[in-house]
Amino acid sequence: MPGIPTNFEFSPPKTKFCLLTFPALHVLLVTINRPKKLNALNLPAHFELDEVFNWYNREPELWVSIITGSGDKAFCVGQDLKDELTSKKDQTISIDDFPPSGFGGLSRRVDCFKPVIAAVNGFAIGGGMEMTLACDIVIAAKDAIFSLPEVSRGIIAVNGGLSRLVRFIGYQRACELAFTGRICSAKEFKELGLVNQIVPFYKDAVPAALKIASEIIKNSPDAIKVTKRGILYSLESPSLTEAERKLFDSEMTKKLFIQDNFKEGVRAFKEKRQPKWKNSKL
Known part of the structure; x- marks a missing residue:
């Protein structure tokens, strides 16, 4: 994989629980790196990932992010309950223990208008599944497993998964x-519209995600941002009419038409050539 680019405007955060690599121009690969724990996250890991995605959000050189888990068994199996219940004196975990962006810095995030692709290489359980529901595109290995088993442990999926799930399916x-917390296969999740693509093996998930990322970065990063915002307006607004009005009236949409990338797109079309995009300033 290529090394760390030298032209970042902001320095990458230091990480302990995940690996940051840059497999292609403008692409960030975030690998949760707790394979012995099946990539379960403890509380410090949530804040680390929150910092990672905050950085991704503001770094102009990065246009697409992929998140996956290390090893051949799990994307993320949720909260590391054993670790937390032995380290916290009151033996409880509350929503206040998480960053505002939620589980893994993603599940309740509402401020990122760059694409995030999940490459699910195994179990996506509890908070791990909530993270996939918050991603824009989901690639899953054939034997990937999804579940929200919280009710069987006397807790609830409180990090955004329930609200997204009911809107999606x-x-x-x-x-x-x-209510059942039952296990679902990648095939079932694809039929439900929660997985975009199934690949044969765990090792195929990231390459498939990279292929989609390569298609995305052929397009204007400005237009991608505004497009994602429009999709989110449609998801969150009570009516299509209101969603369309919000997108039409938004400052981001208005700024799109005075950016260099808009002008370059028009010129390239007239000159019958591929556009040369610049980092987004939106």
């Missing part, structure tokens, strides 16, 4: 998965 199906 509907009330009754969301209730079944959340």
Whole structure:
């Protein structure tokens, strides 16, 4: 893989629980690196990942991010309950123990308009599944497993997964998965629309995600940002009319049409050539 680029505007954060690599121009690969714990996250890991995605969000050189888990068994199996319940005096974990962006710095994040792709190489359980629901595109190995088992442990999926799940697949199906905590295959999740693509083996997930990332970075990073914002407006607004109005009236949309990338896109079309995009200033 290519080394760390030298033209970052902001320095990458130092990490202990995840690896940051740069497999292609403008692409950040975040690998949760706790394979002996099946990539379960302790509380410090959430804040580290929050810092990582804060950096990704503001670093102009990065256009697409991929998140995966290390090893051949798990993307992330959720909260490291054993670690936390032995380290916390009151033996409890509350929503206040997490960063505002939620589980893994992603599950409740609402301020990132750059694409985030999940490369699910194994178990995506509890908070791990909540993270995939917060990603824009999900690639899953054929034997990947998804589940929200919180109710079986006397807790709830409080980091954004429930609200996203019901919006994505509907009330009754969301209730079944959340009330039973049952295990779901990658095939079932693809049929539900929660997985974009299934690959044969765990090792194929990241390459497949990189292929999609390469298609994304052919396009204007400004237009991608505004497009993602428009999709999120549609998800969060009570009506299509309101979502369209918000996108049309947003400052980001207005700024799009005075950016260099907009002008370059028009020129390239007229000159019948591929555009040469610049880092987004939006």
